[in-house]
Amino acid sequence: MSILKRFSDIMSANINALLDKCEDPAKMVDQILRNLNDDLGKVKAETASIMAEEARAKRELDECNKEIAKLLDYAKRAIEAGNDDDARLFLSKKATLTEKQSTLEQKVQLASSNTLKMRQMHDKLVSEVNELTARRDSIKAKVATANMQQRINELGSSLNSSKSNLGAFTRMEEKANRMLDEANAIADLNAVPKDDIESLMNKYDTKTSSSIEDELAALKGNRSSTIDHELAALKGLTNQE
Missing domain, CATH: 1.10.287 (Helix Hairpins)
Known part of the structure; x- marks a missing residue:
């Protein structure tokens, strides 16, 4: 069966x-x-x-x-x-x-x-x-x-993958910092050395310029006073006539 x-x-x-x-x-x-x-x-x-x-x-x-x-x-x-x-x-x-x-x-x-x-x-x-x-x-x-x-x-x-990604991010950040430091260092090395005497002269050149500016301002002030006196004298003569 x-x-x-x-x-x-x-x-x-x-x-x-x-x-x-x-x-x-x-x-x-x-x-x-x-x-x-x-x-x-x-x-x-x-x-x-x-x-x-x-x-x-x-x-x-x-x-x-x-x-x-x-x-x-x-x-x-x-x-x-x-x-x-x-x-x-x-x-x-x-x-x-x-x-x-x-x-x-x-x-x-x-x-x-x-x-x-x-x-x-x-x-x-x-x-x-x-x-x-x-x-x-x-x-x-x-x-x-x-x-x-x-x-x-x-x-x-x-989570392990995330930790790995975070670790890679940190390494890239550190690498970027090193690259920036190296670039700044190279820029410092490529800069033209400064002349101490020239720097000292610039110090006094700045003061001389200031004296000149003061003198120029004084002259401008005296000139203004002379013109004012002359203008007042002319007005007096006109009134007498």
Whole structure:
């Protein structure tokens, strides 16, 4: 029977191996449970069918056995009555039923064997479903913890990258400072040396310029006074006329 082969394959599968191969155990464990429950429903239906077949075979065998026993009884009665021909008829019919009895016994034996296999599969599937159901919450909790730890690890990697970038920024800043210091140093070296005597002369040149400016201001002031006197004298003469 193909159903027996199918569920034999299911039973030989290792649930832990399935979990190890899946990418997301939290989702896969739910899918496995759904599959197992579907299979369990099919196993129950098939087991019930095989058990019913076994019951029918046993009932047919019982009826055949009763009929054989009855024919044998009638054959005995016919012999007792001195009717051998009737006894032969009863025994002939009994022989036919005996062949049928052998076939029915094989049928019952096969049905009983199939029923035993299906019940074993049914019980194993029930056990697997119950076990996986009990482990599901634990598996999901472990997956959630693992995912959280992975996010923390990724955050740590990001922080390490940030520290590396900050370190690179600091190195570039230090390099820029060195470049500026070197440029200033070269500028100082390229500058024309100052003559101390010339600097000293500039000091006094500044004072001389100041004296000249003072003298010029004084002259401007005297000139203004002379012009004012002349203007006043001219106004006096004009009034006398």
